[in-house]
Amino acid sequence: MTSISFSHVAKNFGKVQVIRDVDLDIAPGEFCVFLGPSGCGKSTLLRMIAGLEAAGAGEIRIDGRLINNVPAAERQVAMVFQNYALYPHMTVYENMAFGLKQTKVPGPEIKARVAEAARILQIEPLLDRMPKALSGGQRQRVAIGRAIVRQPKVFLFDEPLSNLDAALRVHMRSEIASLHRKFPSASVVYVTHDQMEAMALADKIVLLHTGRTAQERGSIAQVGGPLDLYHRPKNRFVASFLGSPTMNFLTASLVGADASGAAVELSGGERIALPVDARSLDLGARLTLGVRPEHLSPAADATAQTIVRPVEMIEHFGEFSFVYLTSGDGTPLIAKVQGETAMPADKTFRLGVPAGCCHLFGPDDLALPRVAGA
Amino acid sequence: MAAFLGRRFVLASLGLFWLAVTTLPFLYLALMSLKTQQETYSASIWALPNSFNLVNYEEVLRGRFFTYLGNSVLVVSISVALIVLISSMAAYALARLKFRLNGPLFALIVAGMIVPVHVTLVPIYLLTREIGLYDTPFGLIGPYVAISLPISVFILTEFMRQIPKELEEAAELDNCGPFTKFFKIFLPLSGPGISTVAIYNAIQLWNEFIFAYVLTSSPDKRTLPLAVWDYQGEYQTNIPATLAVVTLSCLPLIIAYAIGQEHIVKGMMAGSLKG
Numbered sequence: 307m308t309s310i311s312f313s314h315v316a317k318n319f320g321k322v323q324v325i326r327d328v329d330l331d332i333a334p335g336e337f338c339v340f341l342g343p344s345g346c347g348k349s350t351l352l353r354m355i356a357g358l359e360a361a362g363a364g365e366i367r368i369d370g371r372l373i374n375n376v377p378a379a380e381r382q383v384a385m386v387f388q389n390y391a392l393y394p395h396m397t398v399y400e401n402m403a404f405g406l407k408q409t410k411v412p413g414p415e416i417k418a419r420v421a422e423a424a425r426i427l428q429i430e431p432l433l434d435r436m437p438k439a440l441s442g443g444q445r446q447r448v449a450i451g452r453a454i455v456r457q458p459k460v461f462l463f464d465e466p467l468s469n470l471d472a473a474l475r476v477h478m479r480s481e482i483a484s485l486h487r488k489f490p491s492a493s494v495v496y497v498t499h500d501q502m503e504a505m506a507l508a509d510k511i512v513l514l515h516t517g518r519t520a521q522e523r524g525s526i527a528q529v530g531g532p533l534d535l536y537h538r539p540k541n542r543f544v545a546s547f548l549g550s551p552t553m554n555f556l557t558a559s560l561v562g563a564d565a566s567g568a569a570v571e572l573s574g575g576e577r578i579a580l581p582v583d584a585r586s587l588d589l590g591a592r593l594t595l596g597v598r599p600e601h602l603s604p605a606a607d608a609t610a611q612t613i614v615r616p617v618e619m620i621e622h623f624g625e626f627s628f629v630y631l632t633s634g635d636g637t638p639l640i641a642k643v644q645g646e647t648a649m650p651a652d653k654t655f656r657l658g659v660p661a662g663c664c665h666l667f668g669p670d671d672l673a674l675p676r677v678a679g680a
Numbered sequence: 681m682a683a684f685l686g687r688r689f690v691l692a693s694l695g696l697f698w699l700a701v702t703t704l705p706f707l708y709l710a711l712m713s714l715k716t717q718q719e720t721y722s723a724s725i726w727a728l729p730n731s732f733n734l735v736n737y738e739e740v741l742r743g744r745f746f747t748y749l750g751n752s753v754l755v756v757s758i759s760v761a762l763i764v765l766i767s768s769m770a771a772y773a774l775a776r777l778k779f780r781l782n783g784p785l786f787a788l789i790v791a792g793m794i795v796p797v798h799v800t801l802v803p804i805y806l807l808t809r810e811i812g813l814y815d816t817p818f819g820l821i822g823p824y825v826a827i828s829l830p831i832s833v834f835i836l837t838e839f840m841r842q843i844p845k846e847l848e849e850a851a852e853l854d855n856c857g858p859f860t861k862f863f864k865i866f867l868p869l870s871g872p873g874i875s876t877v878a879i880y881n882a883i884q885l886w887n888e889f890i891f892a893y894v895l896t897s898s899p900d901k902r903t904l905p906l907a908v909w910d911y912q913g914e915y916q917t918n919i920p921a922t923l924a925v926v927t928l929s930c931l932p933l934i935i936a937y938a939i940g941q942e943h944i945v946k947g948m949m950a951g952s953l954k955g
């Protein structure tokens with residue numbers, strides 16, 4: 307069982323700081339996904355674990371052992387590259403056996419390990435082929451096989467599915483998940499910019515910033531389980547990054563705050579109550595109310611808190627529809643509505659806003675804390 | 681349609697014209713080598729040989745031709761082997777290792793391409809005498825390797841720069857040091873580039889005249905380009921025999937090029953263009 311820890315890790319490429327003071331613990335056997343927009347430093351972090359990139363500052367430990375100066379080959383990590391990086395002049399078998407030969411593993415054991423990995427990945431018939439004779443999915447399997455045979459303590463995946471087509475990507479995603487179940491003792495660090503992959507695979511998501519300012523670049527926006535990040539985003543960046551379509555943000559001003567919750571008034575004059583603790587702020591403070599499109603629903607019940615907005619356009623997908631509304635303060639407002647929805651005669655929509663699904667962000671874009679029990 | 685056909689016609693004509701430019705001299709050479717001495721002087725120089733006459737070849741092959749051939753093969757093969765080894769190692773370092781002065785060093789090596797060999801003749805002649813290699817085939821190897829390295833390093837460096845960085849990183853994780861990376865990954869993957877370098881230099885050195893002329897003197901130490909001297913006397917020149925020697929000297933190259941042509945073209949492209 308292998309843990310990985312970062313403490314105060316930073317990295318510059320020339321004058322650009324790509325990693326900023328990262329503190330992170332990855333538990334033994336955990337499936338940890340580094341998620342973030344491109345340029346946020348997630349691959350750099352992964353390459354630091356692999357030993358392909360030196361940490362500029364701070365300490366990286368694997369199983370408590372400081373590895374900053376340990377060569378890549380001695381870290382007992384295996385990496386699957388985005389473009390597979392199979393040796394083009396070697397057969398599939400040679401590709402998988404190469405690393406073992408280099409570390410002087412005895413011949414019969416190499417054979418056994420490659421055969422076992424090939425069996426798990428169902429690539430036994432391909433062992434004599436050259437990489438150029440394989441499809442993208444098969445190459446991906448070989449690349450994973452090359453990682454498995456090394457029996458590493460840590461598997462590193464650098465956007466392994468981004469070169470595959472959509473259907474294959476879903477399939478390989480489930481294979482990687484089942485692989486993790488087959489090797490429960492190895493920790494997995496997986497880099498992706500695809501939130502679906504991250505949500506589906508991760509025990510823990512590390513969401514990194516690119517940030518609107520250099521100050522935020524390369525720092526961790528939030529660490530937690532997939533649903534934690536989805537339901538309890540710590541700041542507006544996390545809230546907007548996860549979920550598709552992205553969360554709606556409405557300007558609001560604080561009109562009431564006590565121990566049981568807060569009330570805000572939207573630009574349309576509606577009052578929305580929600581269970582967050584806003585007592586630290588002054589009444590009248592300008593805040594941002596966040597609510598996900600899938601949590602806005604056509605209000606059947608007149609007693610629920612609702613907002614009414616004019617409809618601009620409806621997109622139908624059969625299973626659900628996207629209703630595009632004018633929010634009144636210039637920001638777009640989208641509702642994801644189950645089933646099919648016809649354009650109302652008066653071209654307005656009354657939407658229920660469930661209090662428990664609302665988020666309130668302060669002037670500093672940080673989420674206000676939930677009241678206890680909510 | 682007419683425009684299309686017109687373009688095809690122009691292209692085909694240009695192609696045929698170029699074919700004529702490159703093959704006619706050789707054809708002329710081969711045909712003239714079949715004439716007797718008499719014929720060369722009596723008939724028009726454009727006339728075809730009267731009969732299929734191999735007398736000149738007999739004379740050439742009875743002479744020192746095989747000594748020259750042996751020397752050429754010895755010098756060229758050792759030189760090319762050294763060129764490939766040295767230039768590929770240098771190219772790997774220049775393309776992949778990060779060290780100070782990498783850029784300036786590369787520029788310096790490539791700048792060697794613009795030094796005319798004739799400028800170096802006298803110093804090299806003196807040096808070769810000094811170290812006792814004058815008038816031996818081995819005296820040629822040093823200069824041959826030296827004059828060929830700049831272009832070879834240039835071609836191979838460009839080639840190795842295009843090998844994906846991830847392969848190198850994968851090798852690093854697979855416990856490869858710089859030497860293993862070079863011999864097990866970069867060298868095999870540079871196959872097309874190395875064939876280019878090998879064939880290109882083999883052709884250049886096979887035809888090399890000036891160093892061979894300056895650094896050797898006895899007939900049994902000379903290489904093929906100097907074989908023509910045997911048929912050129914003070915008062916008389918055996919023209920058809922000279923042409924027979926030249927024809928025979930060309931043959932190995934033509935065969936080698938026919939076999940390796942695809943590699944040469946590919947490697948040249950890799951050296952000059954990206955992608």
